[in-house]
Amino acid sequence: MSELTAPPLAASTGTAQPLRSFGFWLGALILGIVAFAALFGPALVPQDPFAQDLSQRLVVPVWMEGGSWAHPLGTDQLGRDYLARLVYGARISLVIGLATVITSGLIGTVLGVLGGFFGGKVDDVVLFAITCRLSIPVVLVALAVVGLMGSSFTLVILVLGLLLWDRFAVVARATTMQVRNLDYVSAAWCAGTSRTSILCREVLPNIATHLAVVATLEMALAILLEAALSFLGLGVPPPLPSWGLMIAEAKDYMFFSPWVIMTPGLALFVLVLGINLLGDGLRDVLGTRDAR
């Protein structure tokens, strides 16, 4: 299939365009801020994200009329502090993103490397698996599994991890196939190195940079998908403050107070933008040029 035949790896260009480097650092900054908020935020923000206070429902943020610093970002429909929930939600997004990438990365890389390295029948099977996976409507299947088995944090990670491995496999396969033909691999083969040793010591380190770029993109995708699942009520279960879930809960009030969906939505957008910037910048800083 067309998207499976990646064009040959361009030689390392080495010259990163200045603007793209800027993107890399901006992305890294954004990701750093969110990670900091996720790690230390709950300790720094005094409010409890789960404490309801029905006398303080839908308090506006501090920059609007009637807002106060007691709740800088306002409160939601159950009186829970928005800032606290936002910060806790950062933790959820990042954990799900990382866990999904690790799971899908493992599956995809193993499949891609095996197919690319051994070729022949093994490669045919791997290609077939990738084609089948691409044909499946991912969001629908994820929703169906969570809907049938009940929403839970670990189930979301498992389902997304088992569904998002395709790009890892494609890139791992394409890069392995090119590395396989290079001189130093042939040299190692002639010297009698075992196949596993070649895989681990020659192939893997050289495809790692490409996989790192894919990892950032897949992490962004995983975070967006989890938000969509939670938005539809079939992702992370309440009262956990997943940003997607916060948007869903706020949906009923958005026509009267639009700011309720702005905060979690902006947070999601900025985080995913940051990760994408990081991935693009990584691709340029490392000097690789894959087709997107």
Next chain:
Amino acid sequence: MLTFLFRRLAVAILVAMTVLTLSFMLTRVSGDLAISIAGPNATQADVEAIRIAYGLDRPLVQQYLDWVQRAVRGDFGTSYFFRERVADLIAQRLPITLTLGLVGLSIALLVAIPLGTFAAVREGRWVDRVVMLVALVGQAMPSFWLGLLLMIELGLRLQWLPISGTGSWEHYVMPGIVLAFSAIPALMRLTRSGMIEALSSDYIRTARAKGLSRLSILGKHALRNAAIPVVSIAAVQLGFMLGGSIVIETVFALHGVGFLAWESISKNDFPVVQAVVLVLALIYIALTLFADLLNAALDPRLRGP
């Protein structure tokens, strides 16, 4: 060309059979279906009765073979909730989803191809940077959030467009825009890189040396060659849009196939869920088959050994 066609068709059929199996396994993954259908207040006798009534007491292999035999003939069973034939339900809702997908794709192509071309012609200058920024923004935007924002702005504040349901073509504009947003980045990038490559090639140099006008070079020569990957990606993006329509349809209350799937998941209506997954996958398989054949027809180098 004929061998290529047969080989691709054979692969497509194999993939379809695999998806058939996967869609069956999908609904059996939660364990005991009878308990889910019976609900939380059912007694053991109720569960047993349901199990026999829906044929869930037969061995799994037999249920699977039954599903395969009926599915290839287009019989997807009966919906537990709607009490209609699933095939009918899907046939009713599919036109809405397809319309939505085509509207989204049209908007995406109308925006992505000119912008991508523009960026390629002015590669490295600020136009290029702005266009790439648009691509980044489009990639990062959560679709459901964009949908809600558009609803508030265009629907409520400015009263330009209706915010839900399907009545007229206006109902498809906002959902179409949201869908397009997800496809524009990929299409734009591809057009841009394809045009950059085409513009630096020999035949373009010849065309310039011959003294052809800039527009003629862009339109007739460069775009035609850059179009090949764009066509196949467009088909793939359409497939993704149809598969991912469930979110948009739920936000804008469009009663398409995606919305049907969401309703059925919430109601544990397994036959419908199974069938929708299968149908959407089959559409995607057909689209990619079409895209591959089109590509092979346009570029003989792709037909394989």
